[in-house]
Amino acid sequence: MRLFPRLLLSHLAVITAMGAVLVLTAELAAHPFIQRHVDEMVRQMGGAGAGMRDDLSHGMRETLTRALLTALPLALLVATATAWIAARRVTDSVRTLQAGSAALASGEYGRQLPEGGQDELAELAHSFNVMAGTLAQVEQGRVELIGNVAHELRAPVSAVRGYVEAAQDGLMDSQDAMGAVHRELGSLERLARDLSLVSRVEAGQVDLRPQVTDARTLLEHAQQRFALPFEERGVTLRVGPLSSPIPVWTDPERAAQILGNLLGNALRHTPPGGRVQVGAHARAGQVQITVQ
Numbered sequence: 001m002r003l004f005p006r007l008l009l010s011h012l013a014v015i016t017a018m019g020a021v022l023v024l025t026a027e028l029a030a031h032p033f034i035q036r037h038v039d040e041m042v043r044q045m046g047g048a049g050a051g052m053r054d055d056l057s058h059g060m061r062e063t064l065t066r067a068l069l070t071a072l073p074l075a076l077l078v079a080t081a082t083a084w085i086a087a088r089r090v091t092d093s094v095r096t097l098q099a100g101s102a103a104l105a106s107g108e109y110g111r112q113l114p115e116g117g118q119d120e121l122a123e124l125a126h127s128f129n130v131m132a133g134t135l136a137q138v139e140q141g142r143v144e145l146i147g148n149v150a151h152e153l154r155a156p157v158s159a160v161r162g163y164v165e166a167a168q169d170g171l172m173d174s175q176d177a178m179g180a181v182h183r184e185l186g187s188l189e190r191l192a193r194d195l196s197l198v199s200r201v202e203a204g205q206v207d208l209r210p211q212v213t214d215a216r217t218l219l220e221h222a223q224q225r226f227a228l229p230f231e232e233r234g235v236t237l238r239v240g241p242l243s244s245p246i247p248v249w250t251d252p253e254r255a256a257q258i259l260g261n262l263l264g265n266a267l268r269h270t271p272p273g274g275r276v277q278v279g280a281h282a283r284a285g286q287v288q289i290t291v292q
Contacts, residue, residue, distance in 0.1 A: 015079040023068055093121045100128055109136035152191050152257075155264045156184040162228035172228075180224070187260075190253060208251045215246035215280040215287050222259045222278065226267065234272035237263075239279070246280050248287040255289075262291040 096113055103111040109132055113125040160181050167177035219239045230237040259278075266276045277292045 012080060012083060015076060015083060019072055019076060023072065090121070093125075097124065097128060100132070104132055104135065107139075109133075109139055149191070149195065151261065151264070153188070155260045156187040156191075158229055158264075159225055160184045162232065166228055183225070187257070190257075208254065210249050210251050212247050213250055213252045213255070215248050215289065216240075216242045218252065218255055218259060219278055219280060219289070221256060222263060225260065226263050229267060230276070233267060233270075235267060235270045236275040238275065238277050242280060246282050246287055250287075259289065259291070266291055 100111050100113050111132055112129050115122050115125045115129065163172065163177045163180045163184070166172035167174050219242065223237060223239045226237060263276070263278070270276055278290070279292075280287055280289045
């Protein structure tokens with residue numbers, strides 16, 4: 001049996017039981033009450049009222065019973081209508097929640113339920129909406145993670161391809177090319193370690209190993225890493241000028257990762273014949289690295 005008939009039948013059972021209790025209680029409680037009033041009426045009527053005691057008592061009890069039997073159907077009708085409305089409201093809310101859950105299960109994380117009212121059903125709808133919003137954020141994070149991983153893989157893979165092709169064409173010494181490829185493989189290994197620690201990344205617990213580093217070294221390594229891809233695209237990559245050391249407290253590996261992402265973006269969006277300028281400046285106790 002579905003929820004609405006069960007709720008309605010349970011309400012009707014309670015209404016019927018309460019009606020029976022009401023009639024029984026009225027009949028039992030009315031007897032002494034009626035008897036006191038009959039005695040008072042007989043006393044006021046004197047001797048003439050003594051013979052009417054039974055008739056008065058019977059008439060008053062019969063009147064009460066008829067009044068109860070007349071009012072009871074109307075009360076049951078009103079109670080039944082109220083029970084129907086209450087059961088319908090509960091089942092409508094359950095159906096709405098069921099439809100929302102089905103949509104959520106099919107991947108529609110943007111589904112929201114109406115939150116009207118101040119009762120538990122409204123609180124349940126609010127909790128559902130919060131859950132749907134959280135799942136939507138998780139899904140968005142998953143999509144962004146896939147995009148970020150693809151973006152992270154693109155730079156070292158492109159660099160490795162450039163070094164290998166340069167070595168094959170005789171444009172770069174094989175030993176230098178192997179050293180450069182080895183560095184890029186280190187970047188790929190770092191990415192693999194990061195992917196194995198996704199839960200820690202989401203919790204904001206990324207491992208950082210900061211140390212004093214010369215910003216010029218970061219830029220020079222980046223220039224060496226992207227020299228061939230920029231040359232192949234016909235884009236000029238310039239660094240500096242950097243005349244004096246620029247010490248900075250940073251994680252060199254993470255800083256190189258960020259700088260590589262910026263240079264990769266610049267390379268994709270700069271047309272052939274264009275120029276990309278990279279610089280570093282000490283300012284107010286911090287170091288600002290720019291890619292223009």
